[in-house]
């Protein structure tokens with residue numbers, strides 16, 4: 004990733020800043036946040052000078068350890084799928100991969116918004132380069148349960164309930180019945196069911212629920228916390244359970260409300276409590292032009308004035324950030340609830356570089372470490388929010404939340420922490436204004452998690468199991484140990500549940516409760532919401548107070564799980580259990596038996612190839628960093644850089660251990676490229692890969708990811724993806 008761009012550049016000391024990036028910061032940002040240009044750029048330069056060698060050193064340590072591990076496996080060949088674990092563990096300690104644990108401690112992060120510290124609920128992730136989606140995610144704090152049910156497979160297509168072109172009243176009735184069951188389960192009436200309710204009234208501060216001639220109330224009257232409209236004919240009834248709000252919306256003139264005995268037109272759920280605006284796994288931003296788009300969107304969100312106009316359903320719409328919501332409390336007071344998700348931003352990790360700024364430390368210009376650029380620019384963009392100078396605020400505690408991905412252990416967390424110190428100093432912010440969310444998504448991070456948290460114990464606001472990257476790192480780290488189980492079996496191997504449990508155990512041990520989230524990973528089947536409803540309650544039940552969803556609809560549906568499960572109680576009950584087994588975490592997911600049939604091998608290969616190509620072609624050619632790509636069984640899967648890392652490393656592993664041949668892999672890639680071309684035939688902007696494969700940057704990048712997979716740092720996909728897109732942009 005050392006290609007330099009030939010754009011115009013502004014020289015500021017050792018920095019050569021791309022004109023587009025410079026103009027954006029200089030003309031759009033600095034005047035609006037009231038920061039002086041000279042002091043900003045000279046401070047920026049000083050930090051880059053200090054941190055660049057340190058960043059390089061940390062990457063060199065990663066490479067050295069990987070080489071040592073590769074060598075160890077060559078010298079200690081796996082026999083019958085088994086390795087000598089005691090010797091292996093001793094070796095990991097010797098090379099500093101597995102560090103000793105220090106004494107117990109508790110985190111002490113202050114000024115954390117309730118959405119992180121006290122409210123358990125879904126976390127939505129969104130590619131921040133896409134303003135339309137980014138705004139939608141911000142507004143996904145509240146979602147329509149009726150829409151989420153009607154539009155997904157949670158309601159089956161059977162018995163005349165299929166989603167037709169127009170409104171299907173039979174399906175609508177099933178939606179209403181489902182939503183009323185949800186209310187019965189979580190806001191039970193003293194007698195009867197919501198399906199029998201004919202109206203709501205507030206009398207003397209109490210919710211009175213009519214059922215024809217008789218009336219009832221909530222079994223737990225304190226769950227009624229507010230209303231909209233007049234007390235004797237409210238248009239909204241606000242309920243609260245496990246810290247989450249639900250609004251029953253009433254409108255007798257609405258097409259749905261008019262046929263409902265209580266005129267209920269919808270049930271609105273507090274949904275994406277927090278949302279991560281992502282600069283990382285889910286986006287493509289390879290140069291100044293694309294990075295500015297990313298930064299501009301975040302800047303708009305932090306100023307509260309981001310807008311996007313687009314066509315939908317034949318209409319032009321303008322999307323903005325929603326205002327807060329206003330209710331009357333039972334005793335007649337005023338209650339304001341946030342209308343928007345609390346936003347975090349995921350910066351990039353320590354590996355990536357970007358030509359938006361070149362740095363000359365005396366050895367010629369090189370691309371800036373993008374994590375340094377993000378760490379210095381994203382807080383600048385957040386200043387108006389931190390200082391409460393915007394209309395639609397994000398943090399009410401004056402904090403800024405950065406999620407830091409792909410770090411390998413405590414030293415790398417220390418660098419992020421020191422970078423945030425430096426960024427705070429540059430911007431005159433109080434220490435620990437910038438909070439950190441630590442992704443637990445690399446193997447060396449997992450095994451040293453407690454020490455990693457210690458390095459940021461005053462600013463940590465989450466630890467999250469990014470199990471997708473983590474699976475990729477599992478494979479790359481132990482590439483030489485042998486052939487892995489098929490991709491679909493990775494989750495059922497010993498390391499995976501142990502890693503998930505260990506993350507919760509360490510989070511509870513280090514006192515995250517009340518300060519920070521213990522988070523779980525992404526639901527990666529965006530269209531399979533029924534399956535999500537049936538299974539993702541496992542996350543809160545495992546003690547996680549948040550878990551990732553790919554869409555606002557996913558957030559609304561997943562939020563129901565946090566009504567069922569009180570996560571604080573679960574966490575309390577888990578505090579005394581024994582920690583998960585480190586030995587299980589270190590158990591490599593090797594196949595015991597590699598005698599797969601040719602058909603099984605081909606199926607595995609083609610499935611991986613389809614995912615790789617379907618994702619890479621849109622990434623490289625169109626700059627789309629997250630896509631829904633059908634797998635071999637035609638299930639649409641969320642694909643991002645982390646899932647790409649898994650699929651590419653898996654083929655690399657099977658190639659390396661001669662499970663499949665180079666020729667077989669190349670044939671599968673070509674065959675699946677044609678399939679992917681057909682899948683995209685309706686997209687007018689799509690550039691096919693077949694039949695001129697050698698002319699396609701995307702096809703070449705996809706093949707390199709597989710055939711050069713062993714040389715890619717930690718098996719990451721970014722270097723090859725970035726280079727391919729930069730090459731393409733340079734040649735069009």
Ligand SMILES: CC(=O)SCCNC(=O)CCNC(=O)[C@H](O)C(C)(C)COP(=O)(O)OP(=O)(O)OC[C@H]1O[C@@H](n2cnc3c(N)ncnc32)[C@H](O)[C@@H]1OP(=O)(O)O
Nearest residue numbers: 128129136139140284285471525553554629630631641645
């Ligand atoms: C390993 C990891 O790091 S996981 C984290 C990274 N992954 C993510 O962030 C996943 C984010 N999700 C997405 O990008 C998308 O949902 C995809 C790519 C999976 C599917 O996208 P699409 O095929 O466009 O979805 P689909 O057509 O079903 O829905 C589009 C609608 O949903 C909305 N939408 C979809 N995903 C999101 C989202 N994450 N946030 C906000 N809105 C979203 C869009 O705004 C659009 O609605 P609109 O027309 O009103 O604007």
Ligand SMILES: O=CC(=O)O
Nearest residue numbers: 469470471472645
């Ligand atoms: O970032 C998330 C992951 O699973 O990787």
Ligand SMILES: [Mg+2]
Nearest residue numbers: 284469472645
């Ligand atoms: Mg990740």
